[in-house]
Amino acid sequence: MRDVTQLGFGLGLRPQHYPAILDGDRTTAARVDWFEIISENYMVAGGRPLANLMAVRARYPMVMHGVSLSIGSTDPLDRAYLDDLKALAARVEPAIVSDHLCWTGVAGLNMHDLLPLPLTEEALGHVCGRIGQVQDHLGREIAIENASTYVTFAESTIPEWEFMAEMARRSGCRLLLDVNNVYVSAFNHGFAAETYIESIPPELVAYVHLAGHEDNRTYIIDTHDHPVVDGVWDLYAHAVRRFGPVATMIERDDKIPLFAELAEELARARRIAEAAAGPDQEVA
Amino acid sequence: MPLAEMERLFQDGLLGSSREILSHVNGNAREDAGAMFGVYRNAYWARLVESLAVDLPGLKALAGDAAFDHLARAYVARHPSTTRSIRWAGRLLPQFLAREAPYRDDPWLTDMARFDWALAHAFDAADAPVIGVAQLAAIPPELWGGVTLVLHPTLDCFAVSTPVDVVRPLLLADPRAAFDRDRRRDGGLMVWRIGDDLKFRAIDPLEQDALAAARAGASFGEICETIAARVEAEAAAMRAAGFLRGWLEWGIVQDIGHDAPGSA
Numbered sequence: 001m002r003d004v005t006q007l008g009f010g011l012g013l014r015p016q017h018y019p020a021i022l023d024g025d026r027t028t029a030a031r032v033d034w035f036e037i038i039s040e041n042y043m044v045a046g047g048r049p050l051a052n053l054m055a056v057r058a059r060y061p062m063v064m065h066g067v068s069l070s071i072g073s074t075d076p077l078d079r080a081y082l083d084d085l086k087a088l089a090a091r092v093e094p095a096i097v098s099d100h101l102c103w104t105g106v107a108g109l110n111m112h113d114l115l116p117l118p119l120t121e122e123a124l125g126h127v128c129g130r131i132g133q134v135q136d137h138l139g140r141e142i143a144i145e146n147a148s149t150y151v152t153f154a155e156s157t158i159p160e161w162e163f164m165a166e167m168a169r170r171s172g173c174r175l176l177l178d179v180n181n182v183y184v185s186a187f188n189h190g191f192a193a194e195t196y197i198e199s200i201p202p203e204l205v206a207y208v209h210l211a212g213h214e215d216n217r218t219y220i221i222d223t224h225d226h227p228v229v230d231g232v233w234d235l236y237a238h239a240v241r242r243f244g245p246v247a248t249m250i251e252r253d254d255k256i257p258l259f260a261e262l263a264e265e266l267a268r269a270r271r272i273a274e275a276a277a278g279p280d281q282e283v284a
Numbered sequence: 285m286p287l288a289e290m291e292r293l294f295q296d297g298l299l300g301s302s303r304e305i306l307s308h309v310n311g312n313a314r315e316d317a318g319a320m321f322g323v324y325r326n327a328y329w330a331r332l333v334e335s336l337a338v339d340l341p342g343l344k345a346l347a348g349d350a351a352f353d354h355l356a357r358a359y360v361a362r363h364p365s366t367t368r369s370i371r372w373a374g375r376l377l378p379q380f381l382a383r384e385a386p387y388r389d390d391p392w393l394t395d396m397a398r399f400d401w402a403l404a405h406a407f408d409a410a411d412a413p414v415i416g417v418a419q420l421a422a423i424p425p426e427l428w429g430g431v432t433l434v435l436h437p438t439l440d441c442f443a444v445s446t447p448v449d450v451v452r453p454l455l456l457a458d459p460r461a462a463f464d465r466d467r468r469r470d471g472g473l474m475v476w477r478i479g480d481d482l483k484f485r486a487i488d489p490l491e492q493d494a495l496a497a498a499r500a501g502a503s504f505g506e507i508c509e510t511i512a513a514r515v516e517a518e519a520a521a522m523r524a525a526g527f528l529r530g531w532l533e534w535g536i537v538q539d540i541g542h543d544a545p546g547s548a
Contacts, residue, residue, distance in 0.1 A: 045410035
């Protein structure tokens with residue numbers, strides 16, 4: 001299996017696009033190298049979702065991306081969830097399994113959101129310990145993504161980019177760098193997005209996310225319902241100059257356009273990466 | 285403050301039971317902590333209401349947008365989600381509507397929620413083969429009394445008091461469609477899936493009870509006894525056999541269990 005960094009350019013797999021992917025114009029389908037799935041959407045017993053998933057998997061490499069690992073929660077890890085995640089990974093054989101630096105609930109409740117952590121030594125140790133447990137349970141390395149955040153904690157003592165890098169070094173996980181999330185959090189909290197990118201060691205990055213967002217002027221929300229904005233494209237160019245050729249995908253979860261339209265947006269990522277690599281370089 | 289305590293305060297803030305988290309989080313140069321924490325708080329409620337609307341489209345069409353939003357928020361307040369996937373967050377909504385005032389006074393709401401939920405369950409429940417009438421015919425008649433049924437994993441069956449199966453398609457096509465709100469129909473609904481096709485069928489109270497007994501593991505003989513308590517004894521076996529034939533023909537029976545001839 002190819003290393004995840006070499007997958008090329010992908011999209012999030014969404015049910016609206018099954019016909020275009022499986023039965024549509026092959027030239028358009030060929031513009032996408034791989035798909036990322038939301039793991040929880042396929043942790044079901046049967047039916048059309050699994051059948052469509054495996055039909056797409058027969059043609060494309062995949063990455064599994066989850067939203068329920070809750071790696072930062074102080075509740076115990078959900079072993080049943082990990083069992084189901086492992087079973088799905090055995091079926092899909094993804095290039096990597098990823099989730100977010102966040103927590104989703106405590107006291108047995110689930111807020112169904114990617115909630116922020118205070119960036120402290122205590123949280124770092126807690127998260128690293130749980131990543132180790134998850135990687136042992138799954139028998140594979142995972143990647144952890146930087147989430148968009150809307151508040152910071154007065155108790156935080158570690159910049160997020162240092163937290164992410166140290167988390168990967170200590171736990172042995174890799175990083176899923178969401179360039180849009182860096183852009184969103186930088187605006188919301190007033191730090192320089194370029195500083196974040198420049199602080200991430202390239203060898204730790206497994207793959208990159210791009211997405212659109214909702215700009216409310218005084219803050220930005222990571223909504224995945226718009227095209228990628230120019231400022232994020234510029235930051236992506238900065239990232240690929242630093243990281244070199246690295247697998248990249250675009251997330252779109254609402255106001256989902258035609259498959260061909262997303263494939264065209266993805267082509268822009270490919271052009272930016274090729275330009276960053278230089279005139280004689282081929283990207284992934 | 286320990287991480288566990290901070291997370292508890294944060295969650296209490298989302299649920300609205302405390303504002304103490306606001307003294308531990310920062311906003312930014314443009315918005316204060318309350319406004320920025322509100323992004324999370326608003327998203328919590330909006331995301332769950334939106335998910336319930338996706339999973340229960342018939343209920344939303346029946347109630348109307350504003351009433352649905354109100355009942356969904358009341359439900360989320362009473363039953364914060366404990367499921368790992370938001371897809372299952374509405375699993376207690378039919379019971380909530382059946383028990384809570386003022387919703388319990390309108391049986392259409394409970395029936396529609398139950399119907400929506402059964403369709404959602406059948407959509408991605410486990411796939412399994414089905415057997416037909418021929419497999420039953422291969423069993424000697426003298427052994428039928430001990431026959432038990434393994435029903436299809438996509439099957440759900442439940443009691444209703446309204447013809448919700450008739451009204452749901454009308455409302456999905458046009459949420460303003462008129463229907464007789466006073467109309468009642470006792471019995472049950474069975475919902476299942478064959479391949480990619482979702483199926484449903486209204487059944488009378490007798491068949492509803494018989495199918496409920498079969499789901500609980502009753503043998504064919506025990507199902508006949510259940511029916512015999514409600515109809516003439518001579519007719520009971522005929523009715524039970526008719527039900528069984530129908531279930532086999534509709535594709536809701538995965539397997540038949542019975543004692544082999546000569547077994548103890």
